[in-house]
Amino acid sequence: MNIAQVRQHTPACSELIHFNNAGASLSPLPVHQRLLQHLTLEQRIGGYEAAQQEVAAVENFYSAFARLLHCRPAEIAYAESATHAWNAAFHAIALQPGQRILTGQSEYSSNYLAFLQMARLKGLQIDVIPNDEHGRICLDRLAAAISDDVGLIALTHVPSQSGVIHPAAAVGRLARANGILYLLDACQSAGQIELDVDALGCDMLTGTGRKYLRGPRGTGFLYVRSEALPRLQPDRIDFHSARWTAEDQFEFRNDARRFESWECSVAGKIALGVAADYATALGMQNIEQTVSDLASIFRQQLRRLPGIRVHESGPSLSGIVTFSKNSESAESLQRRLRDSSINTSVTRLSGNLLDLPRRGLGDINRASVHYFNTEEEIGRFCQVLQST
Ligand SMILES: Cc1ncc(COP(=O)(O)O)c(C=O)c1O
Incomplete structure (x- = not known):
């Protein structure tokens, strides 16, 4: 994956961190x-x-x-x-x-x-x-x-x-x-x-x-x-x-x-x-591997942070990372991240009445990575996450 080129094709990368690819990703040029x-x-x-x-x-x-x-x-x-x-x-x-x-x-x-x-x-x-x-x-x-x-x-x-x-x-x-x-x-x-x-x-x-x-x-x-x-x-x-x-x-x-x-x-x-x-x-296998590697690094880093719960584990995971912060509501955290130019989304209980109650969850935060995201962006995200 030529990250420099795919980021060049994605001009917003120089302005913000887009971890809302499961919502709507950024179209390449x-x-x-x-x-x-x-x-x-x-x-x-x-x-x-x-x-x-x-x-x-x-x-x-x-x-x-x-x-x-x-x-x-x-x-x-x-x-x-x-x-x-x-x-x-x-x-x-x-x-x-x-x-x-x-x-x-x-x-x-x-x-x-x-x-x-x-x-x-x-x-x-x-x-x-x-x-x-x-x-x-x-x-x-x-x-x-x-x-x-x-x-x-x-x-x-x-x-x-x-x-x-x-x-x-x-x-x-x-x-x-x-x-x-x-x-x-x-x-x-x-x-x-x-x-x-x-x-x-x-x-x-x-x-x-x-x-x-x-x-x-x-x-x-x-x-x-x-x-x-x-x-x-x-x-x-x-x-x-x-x-x-x-x-x-x-x-x-x-x-x-x-x-x-x-x-x-x-x-x-x-x-x-x-x-x-x-x-x-770009090659679908290449994309799949890049997204999976990045999401796995993301989950590892989140698990190290105090007060953060990551909601998925197991052998076969996608680029969608869901988590909660003990001391902050999903909505307030999303807003704070947005104020720091980091796009994420909130997954609401009201739209997931089958799955979230069975997993003992309410509203949760969702960060979804794509191949044009980087480890540096994940590092910056974790800093902002912990800044209150
Ligand atoms: C798994 C899944 N299926 C279907 C949809 C609906 O897609 P659309 O909004 O394009 O109708 C979504 C949208 O979030 C989704 O995540």
């Missing part, structure tokens, strides 16, 4: 410039005309994500956010009353709300599989919960409220062995961890642009395995996702774009493709 370039073209020649002129760049979005996820461009759809992508996939599954959804204790809040809504509307059952002693989904409990009435396994790969990485590929093997659809929320893992959809065994995978992929805000993506497509009927339709074949007939597209809407931010789509290419060019 090539991504930012590509976004602006297309917006300027739209202003100069018109939005439809600009899209026509940039067909190749728009198509690159699909091939860039195919390279990143090791799948085919036809298996990729653009979305406005991870939540849009996830809802498009979830609501396309024909779940029947009485069927069960198996999910993990760290499932993302909005996903779980969608389960609750559908449980209420359709009489589905939600089974939350507890975590094991390392804070990861317990595979034995998951295997034991599988039966004929399971309609979906849904997992959040890297939770937003803890630094663990769930064993998504092992879950995928169980799903495949039992012919159950598997929806993987890779919102925090995309751009941070090497993702290979065949190794993961997922049928659908969702993510956002603005986090570890360092794309623009308001962008996201959906992967749908071609073989799963016949089992998935989108709950929204327009003349982009479907063809009007006769006055009283229509057909959905035969690829993942059946989940898209016609209207979208073309600039965002082009720039998100550039962000995926940027990550691929």
Whole structure:
């Protein structure tokens, strides 16, 4: 990793310390410039005309994500956010009353709300599989919960409220062995961890642009395995996702774009493709190793500080570091860090009613590192942390 170059591509590094990459990372210059370039073209020649002129760049979005996820461009759809992508996939599954959804204790809040809504509307059952002693989904409990009435396994790969990485590929093997659809929320893992959809065994995978992929805000993506497509009927339709074949007939597209809407931010789509290419060019294994090493140094340093509790341990951890300071509320600490030009976030109990109470936690602080962060920044962070 050429740290000097990636920091040069990230001008804010000279102004502040950005440890909020799990919230929204900083876009590198090539991504930012590509976004602006297309917006300027739209202003100069018109939005439809600009899209026509940039067909190749728009198509690159699909091939860039195919390279990143090791799948085919036809298996990729653009979305406005991870939540849009996830809802498009979830609501396309024909779940029947009485069927069960198996999910993990760290499932993302909005996903779980969608389960609750559908449980209420359709009489589905939600089974939350507890975590094991390392804070990861317990595979034995998951295997034991599988039966004929399971309609979906849904997992959040890297939770937003803890630094663990769930064993998504092992879950995928169980799903495949039992012919159950598997929806993987890779919102925090995309751009941070090497993702290979065949190794993961997922049928659908969702993510956002603005986090570890360092794309623009308001962008996201959906992967749908071609073989799963016949089992998935989108709950929204327009003349982009479907063809009007006769006055009283229509057909959905035969690829993942059946989940898209016609209207979208073309600039965002082009720039998100550039962000995926940027990550691929740096090398996903390289990124994964750099982030993991930095987060591990971060946790070691935090554990040495009196009055600080780090909330994750175990063998497989992400770039998300969660902690609390005994003598200071999460919110006040975040504000104080911000006053010293250090960006972090607070993970709130109110948005994590499954996971945080089970771990005996309330609001907690979250510092999330990326490959452009440095050990010096961690040192400075620890100084500020201890300065009251
Ligand atoms: C694990 C996880 N899934 C989904 C989302 C939702 O992403 P978006 O805000 O792009 O819809 C988030 C956002 O924080 C997340 O952390």
